[in-house]
Amino acid sequence: MTDKKLLRVDGLSVDVVKGTMVTPVLSDISFSLNTGHVLGVIGEAGSGKTVLSRALVNGLGPPLEISSGQVIYKGRNILDLSQRELRLIRGKEIGYIGANPMGSLDPTMAIGEQIVEKLRSVRPDMSAVAAKERVLDVLASVHIPSPEARFHEFPFQFSGGMMQRVMIVDALVTDPTFLVADNITQALDVTVAAQIIRLIEELRLKFNTAIVFVSSSLPVVSSLADEILVLHEGKIVEHSTPHELINQPRHDYTKSLLARLPRIWGDDVKQLAENNGDVVLSVRDVAKTYVVRKRGTFNDHNYVQAVRGVSFDIHEGENFGIVGESGCGKSTLTRLLAWLETPDAGTIRFQGFDLAELTKAELVTMRSSFQLLLQDPYNALPSRMPVGRIIAESLYIHDGGSKEEIRRKVLSAMEEVGLPKDLENSLTVGLSAGQRQRVCIARALVLEPKLLILDETLSALDQVEQAQLLELFALLQEKYRFTYVFISHDMAMVRKVCNRIAVMYLGKIVELAGNSILFENPQHPYSKALLSAVPTLDDHPFQAEEYLLDGEPPSPVDIPQGCTFMTRCPARMKICGSREPDLNITVGRAQSACFRATEMGDEVPHQLK
Amino acid sequence: MDIKVKNMVQPSMDGMDLSVSPAKRMWILAWNSAAFKFGFFIFGALMLTALVYPEFSSVDPTKMNYRARLLPPIFVGDWTSAHPLGTDQLGRDLLLRCLVGLRYSVLIGVTTVVLMFILGCGLGLVSGYKGGVIDTIIMRLTDAQLSIPMIILAIAVLGVSRPTVPAIIIVLGMAGWPLYARVARSVTMSERQREYIRGERVLGASDWRILFLFIAPAVLPPIAFVAILDVARMMIFESILGFLGLGVQPPTPTFGNIIADGRKYLINAWWVATMPGIFLLVTLTSLNLMGSAFEKARNQVLKGEH
């Protein structure tokens, strides 16, 4: 029985050893894997899933130590093999793909060269010519366009998604019988991640490789795996098939995991209405172009058109979402909204005042009314200041009164955001991501702002912390009638909290609609593609087979003529190549920049009854 | 490294409590390294001796005594000799001369570094924070300055004018500031990009507030390490100048001029040139050990943070 299995893990335990301190990371992990099967491993950050995937390839180093157990591959314990014996199978029969494709290859060498190097290290019998041919073959099979040219390019010339394809080639080029895929979609945008998943599915059949697929996303794992392990605090709490796991979860942790999954579609999803308060922030035809000197030229420049004419109004008390993938211009737009940079064209009016026309002093005063919460809670706070001082900083800048008054305001803000009083004098080093975000919120709160811009503010947090902070935001909104702008790539989060949502693509808003319209009846093909890529267990109205796009957005330096989406659009028409569509009004207050939108405006996609 | 810290809540890479501030952890780490202690005690002892001994010694370092010419150090010849490191060609006590030389050496080294530090950091901060034309001008100046080797500049200037202590300090300081400016500039530029600086902008803080409250404190520590090591480097330069006859002029003893004098007697009395050299070597090694131990501790702490 045991020998028929390709891989068997028996009672594997791993500890972190630091001096005399021993902390278990994995305890008593056992499972097995058949040839050609896919085993999904699901776990949250800190569950030990990366340690497990490294242990499967005997790739652990200090401070991690294997305290007991075996990893038996084809009847031999991988953990007992010498480095020499290990080299005969690792990299050759056993492949490994990690979560960070950009850092996985030497940045100073061409990717093709490195894959050939790897191939010939494990297959010294292969000639350089044969190896190169083989690499080109596999590069083509992962749908990398023009593999001959890209063979000679360097890692920095690839996007994250393309680089992950390269790493897949790196793993598959030796025809491994067993592959460990450690969280390979984590660093990627949703549509790119969906493309990678589709690719893995395709390759798995072609190469007949057994895969251990590790991920933090249950929908992703369940779409791929034959069996699923649920990893929680270093232990396997459940082991079953995807169907069983979703429909009859046995362990409490699995149940809570399922309950916490964001819901996007379905009857029980809360519907958020639009509201019609006064306009707080009014953005008109805002554009920003960065001039960057062209590589290798003396005086020739590239014009990076980051934001290309964006207009919208934000109403008091609403939650406005701006979504889009890397490079769509949403970070630039954020900086413009926060007036950290000034637009090249267009106006931004806050409470009726054109920000460009304010004097320096007026602007400083005005700043207390619109505040930006930054993305990365670990870098957003100065490391040398204690918490209380950080929060007081806002008041010092805006002359917030006497020392006692400031301290009183700080303490009350800390209480309001749920920070314990005794953190006042401690540094931020020991704080969790959620606590740090609370410090940021408190710091904005003491200024009594009207508008809060949240730049991916919640994306660094885990599900539980995220839910708690959303609750806090709602509470503060109720109390102070805050207006929020959520800038995010997380469609599920936006679905949950935003009244209206703008979808950005290549520096423009391609669709601007109310929550329910955008998620149920979007007009723009890009919105549909975005939705089709959202990993969810819900009944999906936008199946990836039909809506998911190939390729990647064009560079903002070389914007195509006509409709910028045309290069990837499945429904392009003649007119699309000559004119760029504006945001036309289609359904209710929804606007979409697509020539087809008006013509099929009121049609409801057939997947929705 | 064995460090016992109570209440190990979150062990970091260097095995210390993360709630202790990074600066403090760095001090503890550095202090616990053998290299630092070794350097600290030797340098401390030397400095103390240099400050005290010449004051209480009955002999004048410039006083000649023809009867006591070229006496060997006590461990070579006479253990009862009154001259521990021997005497030079004019019968002057070598230990005393070395100690007085050390005073000048440290004085010039430290003052020069302070001068370079102020000049370099100031220009580097402005250059990195303001960017644009100011940045270009300052950077081209540093390029120009760096492209003439310090020692050539120093001897060119001191060779044609009279070498006095202030002249030496100014010349060395003028020649050394560009490196500080470069480091300060690059740290400023990376610090300016940091997320929390953006946060500070959002709050409405002015440039000066950001520069003084946040960027300067971030820029100074990495440069401070360079500075410790640079004191040693400047002391070497001072001795080279002395050796070429362009340092503080005789009869004031400096390492450079003692060695230059002793060179002529090398075959008969090796110690006259050798002992001051070893004396200087020990001083500089102790200083460098301290500096490097700091640098190492800092690297360790920084690595632990990421």
Next chain:
Amino acid sequence: MFILGFLTRRILQGFIVLFLVTFAIFTLLRVVPGDPARLIVGGMAPDNVVAQKAEELGLNDPIPVQFITYLGQLVQGDMGNSFLRPKSGAIVGASEYDDPTRGNRAQVLDLILERLPLTLQLAGVSIVFCLLIAFPLGVAGGLRPGSWMDRLAFFAGSLFVSMPNFWLGIVLAMLISVKMGLLPSIGYKGFSYTILPAFVLAIELAPFVIRTLTVSIAQVMQEEFITIAPIRGLTPFRIVFAHAIRNASIPLLNLFGIQLGTLLGGVLVVEYIFDYPGLGLLTINSVLQRDFPLIQGIAIFISGIFVFINIIVDLAATAIDPRLEY
């Protein structure tokens, strides 16, 4: 394409730097005390001869005019004539009376070019020695932080950096040439005369290389593409030699560009100690003799070398790491 744009930029920048250096040195030498005209004709010369010489050299013109004249000559490759050195051999004593009409002073550029090969040889050999000493120590220290090799690298670095080069030169000359008679050390009569000075220089440079290598190798070894390499199936040998050292060599190249000044400064002192007839000795002598055109010429020439080598260093770095192209 890339190379052309890059070179245009860098060469232009280089000219700006050279201009600044020329200006600085020129001004510096004009404001310090001392009358060049008297230096040339000698201390015993009558005053009218001195005045005549000053007029002839244009020393009575305002400094900016003198500077522009000098620049004009410089552009044509003329660095002027030495005040004191005749075309052939021996230095004319500054104290004796010297016929001011004599026009057989040596060209500054010729003097420099004549000495340059020996200095280049010295610098080249010392770099080889330096790498031989520092590479094993630095790489071993970086690969195994905290090991005895790392500690050895640390202490060796601290000791070498504390070693005054002139003193080491004197001591080694005495021990190795005088006492043991192993290597010659004073003057230059063949390649063996280069070894001892080159070794002293190598010791001066080694600590910088050791420290940079230790730090950068240790850093590279933490990078994901290195930690993941054994899992991809690469051998330890390839990981260290094809990837770790390759990546660590970029900081090393940059270090070379910056520490070139240290090397040139070291050359100067070492040549003086060993009486090695290179550019360094020429510099010191010209300073001691106040031979202004020569000092000026050497400083500008050395900045030129500095600029040139830094361009080469940057080109080499981009060849290794194409991300650096800009």
